[in-house]
Amino acid sequence: MAAKKSTFVCENCGEHHLQWYGRCPSCNAWNSVVENTDPSKRSGGIKAAQTIKASQAATIYNKMHTAIGEFDDVLNGGFVPGQTILLTGEPGIGKSSLVVQVCAAYPSYYIAGEESVNQITARLDRLKLQKNAFTFTEETNIEAIRESLDIHKDSFRLIIVDSIQTVWSRESSGAAGTVGQINACTHALIEFAKEHDKVVIIVGHVTKSGDIAGPKTLEHYVDTVVHFEGDKNQGYRILRCKKNRFGTTDEIGIFEMREDGLHQHSSSTLLDDFSPAPGKIIAGTLEGRRALFLEIQTLVVDTKFTNPRRVCVGYDTNKILMLLAVLQKHLAIHLEQKDIYISIMGGVEIKNPLVELGIIASVLSSYRNKPFPATFCFSGEVDLLGRIRTRFRLDNLVKQAAKLPTPQLISAEKVSNVLELFKLL
Numbered sequence: 001m002a003a004k005k006s007t008f009v010c011e012n013c014g015e016h017h018l019q020w021y022g023r024c025p026s027c028n029a030w031n032s033v034v035e036n037t038d039p040s041k042r043s044g045g046i047k048a049a050q051t052i053k054a055s056q057a058a059t060i061y062n063k064m065h066t067a068i069g070e071f072d073d074v075l076n077g078g079f080v081p082g083q084t085i086l087l088t089g090e091p092g093i094g095k096s097s098l099v100v101q102v103c104a105a106y107p108s109y110y111i112a113g114e115e116s117v118n119q120i121t122a123r124l125d126r127l128k129l130q131k132n133a134f135t136f137t138e139e140t141n142i143e144a145i146r147e148s149l150d151i152h153k154d155s156f157r158l159i160i161v162d163s164i165q166t167v168w169s170r171e172s173s174g175a176a177g178t179v180g181q182i183n184a185c186t187h188a189l190i191e192f193a194k195e196h197d198k199v200v201i202i203v204g205h206v207t208k209s210g211d212i213a214g215p216k217t218l219e220h221y222v223d224t225v226v227h228f229e230g231d232k233n234q235g236y237r238i239l240r241c242k243k244n245r246f247g248t249t250d251e252i253g254i255f256e257m258r259e260d261g262l263h264q265h266s267s268s269t270l271l272d273d274f275s276p277a278p279g280k281i282i283a284g285t286l287e288g289r290r291a292l293f294l295e296i297q298t299l300v301v302d303t304k305f306t307n308p309r310r311v312c313v314g315y316d317t318n319k320i321l322m323l324l325a326v327l328q329k330h331l332a333i334h335l336e337q338k339d340i341y342i343s344i345m346g347g348v349e350i351k352n353p354l355v356e357l358g359i360i361a362s363v364l365s366s367y368r369n370k371p372f373p374a375t376f377c378f379s380g381e382v383d384l385l386g387r388i389r390t391r392f393r394l395d396n397l398v399k400q401a402a403k404l405p406t407p408q409l410i411s412a413e414k415v416s417n418v419l420e421l422f423k424l425l
Contacts, residue, residue, distance in 0.1 A: 009036040009179045014215040035173065036180045064157070064199065067105045070255060070264045071098075074226060074239050076247025079158070081197035083246065084190050086219065088204045088212050089228035094237055095203055096120075097127065097261055098228060099160055103201070104129045108158040110136045111145060113166030127261040140176065142169045142185045146192060153196050161189065163203040165213065179215045186221050219243065230257075234347025236270060237262065238287070250288040269293040270346040274405040276374040279366030282406045283358025284379040284397050285350060291400040293377065295345040296355070298362035303339040314344025315355060323360055323382055330386035330418050333367060353381040357388055357410070360418060364425055372425060377406040386419070388412040 008017040011034060013027040021033045064079035065072055072078045075085075089095045096115070100123060103110075112120055117136045124131050135156060139145055145167070149159070161167060168176035169184040186202070193200045202222065205213040212219060219225050223245040230237035239253035254265040268291045271282065279298040284291065303309065312320045320342060327333050342359060344350055357380035365372055379397060380388040390412040401409045415421045 007036050008033050009215070011179050011215065014179065014217050034178050036178075064106065066102050068102055068264060070253035070266065071102050071239065073251045074241045074253045075224065076244065076251070079199045080223075080246045081199065082194045083224060084186075084193050084200045084202065084222040085224040085226060086202050086204050086212070086222045087226050087228065088206050090206055090210075090232070092232045093228050093230060094232075094255075094257055094262055095228055096162060097123065097257075098239070098255070099162065099201055099203065100124060100129060100134075101127060101261055103158050103160060104133050106133070106158050107156040108134050108160055109149065109152065109156040110134050110160045110162070111140075111167065112136055112138050112162060113140045114163055140167050142167055142188045143171075146188055149192055153198070157198060159189070159193070159198055159200045161200065161202045163205060164218070165205050177214070182214045182218055183221075186218060190221060229349055231347025236265065236346045236348050238348050252287045252290055254292075268400045269404065270348065271295055271404075274374060276371035278369045278371050279362055281358050281362045281365060281372055282377045282404075283355045284377050284401055284409060285352045285354040285358075286392055286394075286397060287350070287352060289396070291397045293401070293404060293406075294348070294350070294355075296358050296362045297343050297345060298359070298366040299341040300335070300338050300363060300366040303337055305339070308336065309339040309341070311340070312342040314346075314348060315342070315350055315359065319353070319356070320359065322384065323356055324363070326382060326384060326386050326418060327360065327363065331364075331422055333364075335367075338367075352392075354379050354390070354392065356380065356382040357415075357421070361410075361421060361425075364422060368425060370425055373408075375406055375408045376410050376424075377401050377404065377408065378410045380411045380415075382418065386417045388415055388417060388421070 008020050010024040010027060010029065010032045012024060012029040012032040015024060015026040017033060023030050024032050063077040066078060087095055087099065117138060121131060135152060137145065137148060164182055164185060165177040167185040168181050172180040172184040174180050189200050192198065207213050225243040227240045227242055228237060235256050237255040237257060241249040241251065243249065255262040256265045271293055281296055282293060283296050284293050310321060324335055324340065328335055340363065358378040360382055361372060361378045379394065380390055383389055394411060398409055401407055
């Protein structure tokens with residue numbers, strides 16, 4: 001019998017190679033190329049593929065609603081039978097707490113690969129959740145798990161895998177967490193979910209750079225990818241949907257971490273203080289279709305370093321550098337001898353460029369040591385020519401801003417460029 005042919009695959013980008021490399025030629029990642037032995041071909045006759053007409057296919061999905069509306073909104077109404085969901089996030093952000101709170105509404109089969117059953121039940125006690133909703137196993141071999149799933153398939157509707165990096169298969173070589181193992185285990189779980197209309201939630205790790213750990217193909221295999229983010233030292237968390245075969249990805253869920261678990265934050269504001277101060281402003285943005293108001297603080301001080309410091313929390317640092325360059329170019333403000341510290345309060349990461357006008361306003365306010373009027377709320381994108389632009393419909397933002405103590409929305413309709421903004425100060 002011929003020996004199995006070994007190939008090599010990069011754990012970072014999923015690229016296949018015929019030989020081992022210390023550095024992947026495709027993505028330049030070091031020590032990411034591992035051996036991947038192809039499983040032997042299945043024996044047996046070949047059957048003709050079955051076909052089905054589009055008119056015969058089911059197009060209506062019966063959504064399974066959870067008790068957490070913020071989670072349901074992100075998934076466009078809840079779970080779909082047969083759906084496979086990948087949930088990622090940094091260690092300690094609250095992935096396991098979110099999973100048990102969401103899944104407590106249905107009988108669930110919990111594959112505990114990282115924590116012991118005693119640890120998980122202690123969490124259930126702390127969160128005051130019903131233990132009888134969960135069936136646990138500490139087994140991490142996917143073939144043994146599949147046998148158990150077949151035996152108990154009528155007693156649960158959800159399957160939780162915490163985490164996919166700890167599960168392994170006999171049909172694949174390498175240690176748990178390698179590309180071949182993750183692919184084999186994910187395929188087995190997806191196959192079971194589709195066959196028996198079960199929902200599978202796979203908890204995944206992220207790398208230091210924030211990317212999903214494991215092969216890129218993992219994201220392609222699953223139906224839905226959601227990411228749980230935030231500063232674990234702060235209270236707020238944001239759940240974002242990055243992929244969804246059963247709906248859109250333009251909704252977010254906001255949660256607040258407390259001692260007794262995650263609580264839904266249905267309000268459009270992350271604010272608790274509306275008093276004016278130099279360098280402090282209120283900004284309005286859209287995260288998906290949701291209006292969101294938050295506080296931006298900036299500190300501009302004389303530098304003691306050869307290279308002035310530029311520190312930003314909550315927004316892309318490269319974009320911040322571009323905004324500072326716009327100020328220097330179009331307002332002739334000299335920032336080259338200033339350290340600048342910018343923070344979007346609440347520990348959340350903002351993606352929408354509508355916060356850029358607020359960031360500019362906050363920098364100007366701190367630079368001149370003068371606050372903007374307390375009634376102002378800023379929303380707009382700033383281009384390299386210093387113009388204020390809006391690529392989004394702000395109807396919902398204007399409507400929600402009117403309910404705040406800062407009802408006057410300063411956008412592209414009020415100021416067309418950074419010079420006009422400067423004149424408001």
